Amino acid sequence: MKTNQNYATLPKNYLFSAVAEKTRAFQKANPERSIIKLSIGDVSRPLPSVVVTALRKACTEMGKSKTFRGYGPEIGYPWLRKAIAEFYTQQYQVKLAPEEVIISDGAKSDLSNLLDIFDPQATVAMYDPVYPVYLETNLMLGRQPQFFYATAENDFLPLPDESIKADIIYLCNPANPTGVCYNRAQLQQWVDFARKHQAVILYDGAYACFIQDSHLPKSIFEIDGACECAIEVGSLSKMAGFTGVRCGYTIVPKQLCYQGVKLNQLWCRRQATKFNGVSYIVQRGAEAVFSSAGLLAVQKNIAYYQRNLRLICRTLQALGWQYYGGEHSPYVWVRCPQQMTSWQCFDFLLKTTGIVCTPGVGFGVGGENYVRLTGFNSYANTRLACQRLLQLKK
Amino acid sequence: MKTNQNYATLPKNYLFSAVAEKTRAFQKANPERSIIKLSIGDVSRPLPSVVVTALRKACTEMGKSKTFRGYGPEIGYPWLRKAIAEFYTQQYQVKLAPEEVIISDGAKSDLSNLLDIFDPQATVAMYDPVYPVYLETNLMLGRQPQFFYATAENDFLPLPDESIKADIIYLCNPANPTGVCYNRAQLQQWVDFARKHQAVILYDGAYACFIQDSHLPKSIFEIDGACECAIEVGSLSKMAGFTGVRCGYTIVPKQLCYQGVKLNQLWCRRQATKFNGVSYIVQRGAEAVFSSAGLLAVQKNIAYYQRNLRLICRTLQALGWQYYGGEHSPYVWVRCPQQMTSWQCFDFLLKTTGIVCTPGVGFGVGGENYVRLTGFNSYANTRLACQRLLQLKK
Numbered sequence: 121m122k123t124n125q126n127y128a129t130l131p132k133n134y135l136f137s138a139v140a141e142k143t144r145a146f147q148k149a150n151p152e153r154s155i156i157k158l159s160i161g162d163v164s165r166p167l168p169s170v171v172v173t174a175l176r177k178a179c180t181e182m183g184k185s186k187t188f189r190g191y192g193p194e195i196g197y198p199w200l201r202k203a204i205a206e207f208y209t210q211q212y213q214v215k216l217a218p219e220e221v222i223i224s225d226g227a228k229s230d231l232s233n234l235l236d237i238f239d240p241q242a243t244v245a246m247y248d249p250v251y252p253v254y255l256e257t258n259l260m261l262g263r264q265p266q267f268f269y270a271t272a273e274n275d276f277l278p279l280p281d282e283s284i285k286a287d288i289i290y291l292c293n294p295a296n297p298t299g300v301c302y303n304r305a306q307l308q309q310w311v312d313f314a315r316k317h318q319a320v321i322l323y324d325g326a327y328a329c330f331i332q333d334s335h336l337p338k339s340i341f342e343i344d345g346a347c348e349c350a351i352e353v354g355s356l357s358k359m360a361g362f363t364g365v366r367c368g369y370t371i372v373p374k375q376l377c378y379q380g381v382k383l384n385q386l387w388c389r390r391q392a393t394k395f396n397g398v399s400y401i402v403q404r405g406a407e408a409v410f411s412s413a414g415l416l417a418v419q420k421n422i423a424y425y426q427r428n429l430r431l432i433c434r435t436l437q438a439l440g441w442q443y444y445g446g447e448h449s450p451y452v453w454v455r456c457p458q459q460m461t462s463w464q465c466f467d468f469l470l471k472t473t474g475i476v477c478t479p480g481v482g483f484g485v486g487g488e489n490y491v492r493l494t495g496f497n498s499y500a501n502t503r504l505a506c507q508r509l510l511q512l513k514k
Numbered sequence: 515m516k517t518n519q520n521y522a523t524l525p526k527n528y529l530f531s532a533v534a535e536k537t538r539a540f541q542k543a544n545p546e547r548s549i550i551k552l553s554i555g556d557v558s559r560p561l562p563s564v565v566v567t568a569l570r571k572a573c574t575e576m577g578k579s580k581t582f583r584g585y586g587p588e589i590g591y592p593w594l595r596k597a598i599a600e601f602y603t604q605q606y607q608v609k610l611a612p613e614e615v616i617i618s619d620g621a622k623s624d625l626s627n628l629l630d631i632f633d634p635q636a637t638v639a640m641y642d643p644v645y646p647v648y649l650e651t652n653l654m655l656g657r658q659p660q661f662f663y664a665t666a667e668n669d670f671l672p673l674p675d676e677s678i679k680a681d682i683i684y685l686c687n688p689a690n691p692t693g694v695c696y697n698r699a700q701l702q703q704w705v706d707f708a709r710k711h712q713a714v715i716l717y718d719g720a721y722a723c724f725i726q727d728s729h730l731p732k733s734i735f736e737i738d739g740a741c742e743c744a745i746e747v748g749s750l751s752k753m754a755g756f757t758g759v760r761c762g763y764t765i766v767p768k769q770l771c772y773q774g775v776k777l778n779q780l781w782c783r784r785q786a787t788k789f790n791g792v793s794y795i796v797q798r799g800a801e802a803v804f805s806s807a808g809l810l811a812v813q814k815n816i817a818y819y820q821r822n823l824r825l826i827c828r829t830l831q832a833l834g835w836q837y838y839g840g841e842h843s844p845y846v847w848v849r850c851p852q853q854m855t856s857w858q859c860f861d862f863l864l865k866t867t868g869i870v871c872t873p874g875v876g877f878g879v880g881g882e883n884y885v886r887l888t889g890f891n892s893y894a895n896t897r898l899a900c901q902r903l904l905q906l907k908k
Contacts, residue, residue, distance in 0.1 A: 121632035121633075121636065121772045122635070123633060125629065127631070127784075165586050166577050166582040171873060175573040175668050179566055180570065182566060182569070183563055183566035186754075187560075189758040190755075191757045225789075225792075237521070239517060239519065243515065257788060260784075308883065361582075364576065364585060364586055365576065365795065370681060390521075393524075393647060394647070395618070399760045399793055405573075424629060464526075
């Protein structure tokens with residue numbers, strides 16, 4: 121018996137575990153210090169009451185014979201698939217059929233599991249710095265992905281060129297970790313490139329709800345031709361505070377097809393065989409998110425985080441620190457002051473301000489000399505963090 | 515771009531979809547007929563109130579700033595892992611550390627995803643007739659599993675012999691679909707065989723709660739040496755009515771190790787990278803299942819299904835139809851009368867009695883000439899079904 125030897129090629133610690141470990145050690149050594157986590161991308165606002173009401177109602181249903189539900193459809197209840205399809209039509213002017221929306225327990229699972237439906241020999245390209253899950257799930261398959269670099273020179277928005285040779289291209293927009301956002305013309309370049317080269321774009325739209333400019337595309341399917349070359353993964357985590365509730369979805373257009381094989385059918389087959397669907401309770405909560413009251417309530421939470429982000433950005437401006445993102449994304453990508461490396465800056469911020477950031481280099485070599493901050497903490501904590509940051513100016 | 519060509523080798527319809535499709539067609543053609551599903555293994559009893567209360571409380575917590583929870587540990591909250599470890603100690607006299615219990619959204623996901631941590635070239639053996647998920651997840655990887663046959667000659671309890679050459683061996687006990695159950699000496703043979711050949715046993719214990727004889731092992735870890743060669747997958751689906759709530763767990767012993775690689779570490783790494791944990795709400799519900807009030811309540815539901823099973827077995831005896839299982843399992847494995855094939859018997863039962871069964875051949879060639887019935891319907895429906903069956907005698 122042999123285990124999967126590719127696991128030996130993985131970085132020993134998952135980035136966020138390493139950050140947590142260092143933070144714990146610092147707190148232990150300095151129990152009197154107050155620590156503020158502007159690091160991991162977790163939400164802090166509670167669920168809106170309209171969602172809690174729906175969740176509780178579903179729990180009650182599960183306790184009564186007449187309304188109890190056993191196995192649901194592995195790919196999600198039709199009413200939730202319909203609600204999301206309608207959301208896309210109403211909010212993004214993207215016409216989807218409910219059959220194109222497949223419900224899951226979250227974007228991370230889907231982005232990982234989608235690899236199952238492609239040729240094991242398929243080649244992969246992704247940006248760097250990158251969300252570690254894209255990279256590590258490919259390393260687990262023994263693949264060496266090709267990187268295209270997001271740098272200050274291209275405003276952290278790399279565009280396709282003929283040096284990229286890949287069957288599968290990962291895009292995250294707005295981007296994690298850099299917080300920047302492609303415009304329509306830039307995304308069109310990616311779609312045109314993918315179609316020309318018969319590649320598929322795995323499009324992670326988990327942060328679309330943060331886009332404030334109505335001219336910026338919120339879905340890849342706003343781009344001409346995308347339904348012939350893209351799969352979009354969406355999440356309720358950041359949009360509706362579902363990081364602990366767990367619900368996401370993947371959109372696989374019906375016309376998406378390679379060598380006569382329809383990807384929508386393949387993905388549904390994968391999910392029906394290897395997954396048993398999302399909790400009925402959770403799906404009822406998700407349905408409430410897409411109601412008009414739900415959308416209004418989650419928009420308030422997003423506005424709350426955006427106020428934090430404006431404060432962070434203003435603070436960085438006052439410090440004269442260079443940064444990207446923060447406007448259409450929950451992430452602010454900060455150039456480390458004084459040529460510090462990412463981990464030096466992590467240690468510096470922790471020691472001087474008690475702020476926990478995420479070292480950019482944890483997202484790939486292209487992230488060196490940057491750190492990532494997020495707008496997800498409370499306003500009070502964010503304000504306190506910014507006050508401490510401003511002290512560094514003196 | 516090429517898709518995963520192995521998907522083309524999969525049976526076109528997932529067994530249960532085919533049964534559902536045939537049933538729908540029959541109902542459409544015969545709208546006046548009453549149909550009773552003794553087919554798919556889904557529960558019908560609502561959740562116990564102690565579980566509903568815990569679920570609702572967790573929903574409420576998620577709506578308040580002070581008690582809101584975001585991302586939880588990918589491998590499950592420590593309190594749930596501890597509750598399950600204690601359950602094993604108290605109920606099965608199996609000593610587990612909480613770190614050996616990894617929480618998931620269900621046994622189907624885990625049994626599928628566990629393949630990720632083994633060598634892609636690993637060889638696989640499984641019994642036939644078999645739960646289709648074991649087979650199809652391997653077909654998706656391009657593997658041709660070896661089968662060992664469960665037949666009337668071995669009482670549907672195949673034992674190891676030197677013809678079996680595999681790195682990974684699937685066992686389901688009590689067995690799906692045949693409803694039979696290994697005794698301690700028989701399981702010991704499998705454990706000894708796996709240890710001798712450095713194989714790993716993927717042990718599906720999803721139906722352990724149905725074992726009524728205290729002398730029969732309810733966990734593979736009751737068997738000497740199993741912690742050196744087995745992974746056990748458990749589920750709250752059948753035990754606690756969680757088919758629509760979604761929670762399961764996988765036990766990977768700390769000492770389980772091949773060529774120096776610890777499988778517990780590998781599985782935790784897999785889950786931390788490709789999964790984001792089970793809903794906090796669901797985990798609180800699961801925790802309530804393992805409370806003393808919870809265990810008492812779920813035992814009542816299991817006893818309810820067992821009454822159904824006794825009725826089905828008595829009916830089959832009265833008809834003079836040969837059957838297996840039904841005593842320590844929710845499944846009754848029925849020899850088709852009059853040399854009918856499985857699908858002939860399916861059609862026969864549907865037409866004459868309105869009963870939906872699962873054709874045994876859907877579980878593999880070894881299931882031909884058998885059908886599977888379950889005790890999961892309501893008592894009223896089960897009684898009605900049995901009355902209709904008895905009519906066949908006249």
